[in-house]
Amino acid sequence: MSHFQRVLLTGASGAVGTALRQSGTRLGKIVRLSDRKPCENLGPHEEDATLDLADFDAVSEAVKGCDAIVHLGGQPLEAEWKTILDSNISGGYHIYEAARRHGVRRIVYASSVHAIGYYERTETIDGSVPTRPDSLYGVSKTFVENLGRYYFDKFGIETVSIRIGSCFPEPTDRRHLITWLSYRDCRQLVEKSLSAERVGFMVAYGMSHNSRAFWDNRTAASLGYKPEDSADDYADKVFAKTQQGDPNDPAVRFQGGSFCAAGHFEDDKK
Amino acid sequence: MSHFQRVLLTGASGAVGTALRQSGTRLGKIVRLSDRKPCENLGPHEEDATLDLADFDAVSEAVKGCDAIVHLGGQPLEAEWKTILDSNISGGYHIYEAARRHGVRRIVYASSVHAIGYYERTETIDGSVPTRPDSLYGVSKTFVENLGRYYFDKFGIETVSIRIGSCFPEPTDRRHLITWLSYRDCRQLVEKSLSAERVGFMVAYGMSHNSRAFWDNRTAASLGYKPEDSADDYADKVFAKTQQGDPNDPAVRFQGGSFCAAGHFEDDKK
Amino acid sequence: MSHFQRVLLTGASGAVGTALRQSGTRLGKIVRLSDRKPCENLGPHEEDATLDLADFDAVSEAVKGCDAIVHLGGQPLEAEWKTILDSNISGGYHIYEAARRHGVRRIVYASSVHAIGYYERTETIDGSVPTRPDSLYGVSKTFVENLGRYYFDKFGIETVSIRIGSCFPEPTDRRHLITWLSYRDCRQLVEKSLSAERVGFMVAYGMSHNSRAFWDNRTAASLGYKPEDSADDYADKVFAKTQQGDPNDPAVRFQGGSFCAAGHFEDDKK
Amino acid sequence: MSHFQRVLLTGASGAVGTALRQSGTRLGKIVRLSDRKPCENLGPHEEDATLDLADFDAVSEAVKGCDAIVHLGGQPLEAEWKTILDSNISGGYHIYEAARRHGVRRIVYASSVHAIGYYERTETIDGSVPTRPDSLYGVSKTFVENLGRYYFDKFGIETVSIRIGSCFPEPTDRRHLITWLSYRDCRQLVEKSLSAERVGFMVAYGMSHNSRAFWDNRTAASLGYKPEDSADDYADKVFAKTQQGDPNDPAVRFQGGSFCAAGHFEDDKK
């Protein structure tokens, strides 16, 4: 059971949020669920806090009484600027500023591979390299990471920023063989991020035990994270179902995959 | 004379903007000046483009026809979130997105020491270290740097992000002996940022030839930047007028100075 | 099955070449075997291409129609200069230049520990350290690695350069406990080098899962390489059969072993 | 069986010394035991050499005839300066100087986490970082490490300096989940330090296979060290019995634990 009294879980209705609800009291004695729509099937340790991240007062009300936050909420893919701005940038600020005002001690943030998507697949990087976002979405992730760095350096609020690769039921393309994070490993990583005695401001990579990894994930290891799943187990299936890509296609060359091959959202959506 | 046909200079009415106007056609054959209020005393190579950075259409109109931008505009100090968000974050996005739409080839951005303010003064850093902002203002600077990184990696628009230390007529406190950038050197650094053949995405530090520097400024050197002024020449005067600080005061300990000692703007302003 | 249509395997009659032939169509749909003498017992997916690497026209003819090359051929030990020059240096150039002319997309090259033999055993190195060859043979390996780097940077031909430690049936001396590569793991590493979507120009180390390793082999791991064998399993046997060396003997001190203790071939052969 | 003829084991009566005696002839054909009091229950391969490390002549007499030393002796915790000086500093010099005079070839030294105790728990360090001792005890450990470096560089006497984390029967607090070294793994690490062909001057970390480790222990791995125990197996028990600490308490923040929270021994003992 977590030593936190009440943990706010944002984005609780999404696929990852739903997976994390299975952690139950390993997140906190009480888990407050927030999303745009009310969450269903609340357990005895759960409570609901429907809200729009763009609304500071609503966020502040939801944060009140919590001592930790798992922040999954916001726009999960590339989108037009206004959406990124409201959901991810303002939303991220609202979470951190409410945390400061209400004495929250630790935040676990769902960052993304798209914060560093423009590194080549042949490069092994760790959490200290300069960010290289591959989309406005990725830029918004780097923004919240910088917020986390700031709120720790000035106010002592700890953050684990987990750059999630591909959190899906199973790997379906060749890049997922590198970046896949199973729901089970995702739960473990979030739980370990909450139970570690000290995390300061830490960047970890969210991936299972995939041998093809291009990430040096020693920070996650230092939290005690030991992934139980591996994309390797799906390799034969994925190789059989998918074509070999052109190594010079940006979607193959860079860690961010198809995000790096796309143009600007405004143009692409036409 | 610059090889750029028309350069947009934002924040043209501020102290630094005014200093840069003296560069004349070394910035561009035509220099378009923008600020919230009309600029005065236009020279024959200058044209006016009054605008609010928070207004995308106005920014886009001003960028049209330019092939380079020197972006000084926006909120120059810590402020409440709404101001930072509109002027620096949305404003920064508007500049880059307008640049993309209108074929601008290079942007010189006035970033700040406050993007890395939480490094200790005893650490020598270069432009590749992880950012450690000391304020919401500093966070907004890291946001625009990430935008610049993204627009170069995906769209090929080059950026020199100059992390300006202290750009004032002369150093007035002991920290300025480290961080001072004279107006003359500022002009040279911006001019060299525009005339270099290739800059990619580059982070340089904006300081004069100060021997107490805590920055490894090899990127600026590679642009051909050779500062002509030095804060050293003001050392005796500054030492005489100021008190030795407590080395454990955050304002003395960290590179960001008083920004690191301040609390959150919302609380401090009360 | 490999996604390559036809792969040229040079040095196919040697011990490593023979071991690799067992990979069958995991190398390529068709595997063309080359050596100085005709290869025997051709399988249905195999074809023969007898040649001398020093003969550019013969190499070019053999490369024609292939889209990948596994280049094991050439002189495998220290030798007089003329042999190194013709077999390894000219031979290496012939392979790369023929590859360029005939549209080959990827080359897997059998480089060697002797390219970095003068690092001390107590140093852990990765593939990015400066080369330190321990013989003319080792110098020739660095030459081909530089060719591979060049042909990728200019012509986009990908290379995995595998610095093979000691590829033998089993470890027989104490240094082999560090450097041994089983035939089975060798096959896997070459197969993974061919099946990875993008390799760019990559240096990997060819060793099994030996706990005494002095190599940081993260590049091989990023290909998905998971060695199945370990020299550790032979440690007791090797310790029992061999003497402890003098730690200051160059053969013990350096990674290249006895190559570092030898003089110049011309003198030693007398 | 070790290839060393006679190994001196100092501190042989302590908990770690007693554990190491179980290694028997894997340390040396003969193991000479030294401590302030005579050791008991000598085996057929053991001999006794009672001595005070502060007495050079006694140390020299005990070292005579040995070709290796495992140096555990001295003050094992913070103490007043006089004790540290006599037991650890003079004692350390006596060991090395006697080794030089009597032709000892290798020393395995029991250094400590307290030599680098002031690194934060969120930092992963290896053996090459600058030392940051957390106590006079820790300073004395860095002193002997520097002695070892000197005696290797000038006289060729090899040293493995093992920075032991927490060598106890089992982990009992949350920091031990990171730093624990089982007696079994301790034995293995010392044995491997003696049997490796070349160690030069090497710093290794003494910990079991703990996933929460903040140490990059590649040097120990290069000796062939494969820990068989893990603090992870005790994690549930430790979590249940202990409270979550305050992440900003020095005892939680830094690697040295409570040593970092203590004041100066002279003051604290009052």
Added chain:
Amino acid sequence: MSHFQRVLLTGASGAVGTALRQSGTRLGKIVRLSDRKPCENLGPHEEDATLDLADFDAVSEAVKGCDAIVHLGGQPLEAEWKTILDSNISGGYHIYEAARRHGVRRIVYASSVHAIGYYERTETIDGSVPTRPDSLYGVSKTFVENLGRYYFDKFGIETVSIRIGSCFPEPTDRRHLITWLSYRDCRQLVEKSLSAERVGFMVAYGMSHNSRAFWDNRTAASLGYKPEDSADDYADKVFAKTQQGDPNDPAVRFQGGSFCAAGHFEDDKK
């Protein structure tokens, strides 16, 4: 004039101490001079404090009332162990512990090239590399550096440890062309070490503006140190008077010069 009220200068009668006395009140408003024998010709801002560094009570008495210390005292060359132990090791501890008890805020310590003497001359090192002492004297210098690190991390007492190369009237051998520190530059470096607002624990190299330097001295530069002298001006004279050495002689190969070529003091003195 220094902002320190009273500075203790140990080793005040030696050549370097005498040179530093010329700094006058740039060291402190009052400068207390200590050495084994009384200092002569006291100026109005000077006071005498004769003492033996091996005597803690005497050191404590001399430190009382001071807010900074410039610690030059102790054995300045290789010597027998007893001398090194009493003068440099115990002496160093006495200085730091007295400083802690009496509230001293900063210590400038005269460390030495011999703390890192075993780096090769062809290596450029900075203050963060592992120490590699070349003598017992050098080991004692690393001991005091570790003390300084400890007293800063735990008690906040700042230290600048200046690794002095060769502080003589002028360079007289070829190695001095690299390591020379003029008395004038030595004064400046100590003064700047005292006047900088924050130094934390810092390692700087004590050398003039010698172009042949093998030290990256950015820390000294960050104090504002701008050497005015250069060994280059003596190069022709030194080249004319001295022979070219054998590059493989340890005295030529290593940074510590003849210290690296010497044996152990006990043997050499015979």
Added chain:
Amino acid sequence: MSHFQRVLLTGASGAVGTALRQSGTRLGKIVRLSDRKPCENLGPHEEDATLDLADFDAVSEAVKGCDAIVHLGGQPLEAEWKTILDSNISGGYHIYEAARRHGVRRIVYASSVHAIGYYERTETIDGSVPTRPDSLYGVSKTFVENLGRYYFDKFGIETVSIRIGSCFPEPTDRRHLITWLSYRDCRQLVEKSLSAERVGFMVAYGMSHNSRAFWDNRTAASLGYKPEDSADDYADKVFAKTQQGDPNDPAVRFQGGSFCAAGHFEDDKK
């Protein structure tokens, strides 16, 4: 006057060779000049040794009696493979092997920017980065550097490999503003390479004091090299005469300039 008795200068009739002849006895007491054609106007300290580098016996005869070599000879630009192979690869081996047989102690080798031509202009590199040649010519330069590394590690023959940027009478294009090496500075750098007491195997960059440099040239500085000329003095003239390049043109993007934009020599010459 050099301490070497007789120095062989290969490529003595070329532009750089002719410039170096002005160094006179600062190279060696006797300077033996070699090129394909006899050198003219021999001074009293000069002697002629006409030879073809591809002829080992001729090289060996010329090396006999020399204790140092300045090796400029060979093909100075991209060429067909046969020329590169004979002049630069075989020629390089002949020089080193003859040096070994005849007891030569030091070689100064004219390497080239084209050994690392594929680094981007915005990257600052030093001599330890992996080579990235931009031509067969560049590959041949890396070959000789590896030879030099080998002959030092095994036989103790010292080498300074000078990667010359652009050694011409004056800079004539914008890239030369970065890479220019004046004849005067070239002379100084070669002289300092010969007079330094120990160089081991060292890579230095051959450039004047150009502020736009993308090379960290600390190794050259450690030889005492202080360039007296600067391409900066030609910047206005060059800017006036040349067009701004496209930053994405390989000739502008990469350090090797036009070599990076060219195709393969065999194709381009048609």
